[in-house]
Amino acid sequence: MGVLFDECAEHRIGTRVYLDRPFDIDGGARTHYTIPQLAALVQEAAGWLAAAGAAPGDRVAIVKDNHWDYDLLACAAVRVGAVPAQLSAHLSGEALGTLLARLGPALLVTTADVLERGRKEGTDLAAAARVTLVLDGAAPGTLGMDEVRGHTAPGPHRRHDDEPLVINHTSGTTGVPKLVTHSTRTIIGKLARFESVRLPRIGLRRSDTLVNASAFSHGRTFCWTASTLCMAPAEISIITTQDPYLADPVLRAHPPTVLEALPASFVRFLPLTEGLDNPFRRVRTVISTYDAMHPPTVRAYLTASRHPRPVWVEGWGQTETGPLTFRFHTRQSAHKASGGAGSRNLGRPVPLKTRLRVVDPDTFRPLPRGEAGLVLARTAACALGYIGEEDRWSAKRHGMWWNTGDIGARNRDGSIELLDREVDRTPQLSCLRTEDVLEARLPQALECVVLADPDQDPLPVVVTADGLLDQAGWKEAVRGLPPLREPVALTWDEVPRTGTGKVRRRELLHRLTGRTDTYGSGRWT
Structure with missing residues (x-):
């Protein structure tokens, strides 16, 4: 590097x-x-x-x-x-x-x-x-x-390829982030090299205009820098803001054919997807990482593109491991998902690179397909360790397997259904699935967050442009869902976030209720 x-x-x-x-x-x-x-x-x-x-x-x-x-x-x-x-x-x-x-x-x-x-x-x-x-x-x-x-x-x-090369911190949604050390072998040899393959349809081409609106202090862009320069696209545009009206001139001056951004940036840029002359009309590939993307947002960008077959590539992984699974969305699949089913299917493990298993959180015995448990990963791209928190690193290693701290289930086709972070889970429902349903039913919502609160029904937070929520629309949106408390409506800037735009759920829960305890153990954050 x-x-x-x-x-x-x-x-x-x-x-x-x-x-x-x-x-x-x-x-x-x-x-x-x-x-x-x-x-x-x-x-x-x-x-x-x-x-x-x-x-x-x-x-x-x-x-x-x-x-x-x-x-x-x-x-x-x-x-x-x-x-x-x-x-x-x-x-x-x-x-x-x-x-x-x-x-x-x-x-x-x-x-x-x-x-x-x-x-x-x-x-x-x-x-x-x-x-x-x-x-x-x-x-x-x-x-x-x-x-x-x-x-x-x-x-x-x-x-040496196995010596420390770069240190990046995790998102820090549950507190002070961890410091993750990667080597040349893990982040370049195993991750960037894999991304440098010109895959059919989704691979980067020399004629592409690539736009990246990311958080450049994180390990994802260090890896991206290595692979992208080697792929030599015609243009690279860098966007550092999440303000859509500041980003719009750059997007229009250099309309992307490949677009990568933070999940929060995709949400903030949604007003730009409207109109025939929108800056995303040439997009053929969209790439998202860091956090779960809700179906209405995916559908909006794929609809904005005038490309005959645009593809959304959604990667799931962690700073410690890099991508673990990939899922591909098309206009057809995004339209189906936006119907309110609330699927959090993350796709299958990266071929030849990653193995996943779902285990019982108490015994760590493998669970049959369809049963929810802790998701463990095995990958040669796993980092070297945490700086100053060796015991924490050891607690998340189980032989050759890495504990992701996520609750999910393995489907019959081998794909992974993500339900929640272990620390954020609640027995009543999947917070992520419920958020998908609410966003599909509330067009005015920029984002929906469902917070687990012990001894009470989950607390829904609806983020809107003006911090207001129509009560009649809310009653219709929760029809058929498990019991939820009365919603709290907030603006985007009123929600505590990480540098990548993720919601700090515990901090938000504390602001709204004065409590931070959850059902989850938090042992693997």
Whole structure:
């Protein structure tokens, strides 16, 4: 990864890159790059890191605003032999302080805003690192960019395929995220290499315009960076915002043929799917990861496309494992799912890569098909471990099997039906299935969240544009469902979320009820 951009430039890959805003690591206002220009920027950044003291084997923590230059900085750190740790600036100061304490980085690369927010929340983030480099200024005891610019990058440092390559954190829906370490073999050899195959119909083509609206501090985009550059599409457009009206100009200037985004971004961009001239009219492939996608959202994007046979590729996996299953949606299957059945079928395990089994949560004995239990996975792409939480990692390993912490059932055809996270489950119903049904029956809902609450019926939360909910429509929507409490209507911004847009269910439950206890044990979060 340290020489990825150099090698792509040497092979004269002609991909053009467009940004919705300039990189935080480039002092200019440039929003258009060629691959050689990106290679030069990575080399320049490697010089900065070396000048700041980063050396082979050191950990370099990166905390900044959301942008693809997270991965450029990570590649620069890899180039000098360091191990980059990409941390989301969306995390609270307390959570960031905890993660930095576990990391003990030699260098922290961050911004003045991140440091100031940490101080306001009672955490001195700079104190956790030997040296702190501030990208947009300087503060007492830190380095500014003027002090490191112009330094020549050292030659690329090679490492063994099984040594730590990159550290990413999990989404953190239930508390402080875990720090996951991947090696070159796991995240590049097993994951990125698999994505670099030009599969019929869904594989990336050299003529494609690829748009990615993601959370670039997470491991998914590090892997995506490796595979996408090697596939050499004609254009790559990077979107860092979830505001549809800020994203719209970039989408219209470079209409995607392949679109990847966070589930939350897909929901926020829904108003853009309307009309014959919508920016998604050329889309042939849509890719979603991170979280469950509800059928009405899938249907809206496939309907917006004017391609004769658009496909939605939904992947299910975890930071620790990469993708475990794939499922393909077409207009026909999305229309059927939007009828209110509430299926959470995740598809089959990745062929030749992944094995799955469903076991009893108490005995860990395999369960017959159709019975719900804990989903275990076996994959050669499994990470090396958690930083500072070795016991937690060991508790989730069962021989060669990894405990996903999800409750599901295996269907007769081998596919997996996801019911809930173990920590979020309730005996009355599947929260995820019920959310699907409610979203299908409530057109005004941006999102529905069903919260398990011990000793009471589940609490439904309906997210709408204005925070209002029609009671007559609600009564019709819950017809035939298990008992639910009276709904709470909120706006999008009133719901606590992770950096990837996932709902922090326990925090939301606490805000609404003052409680955080659930039916689930939470032993495998």
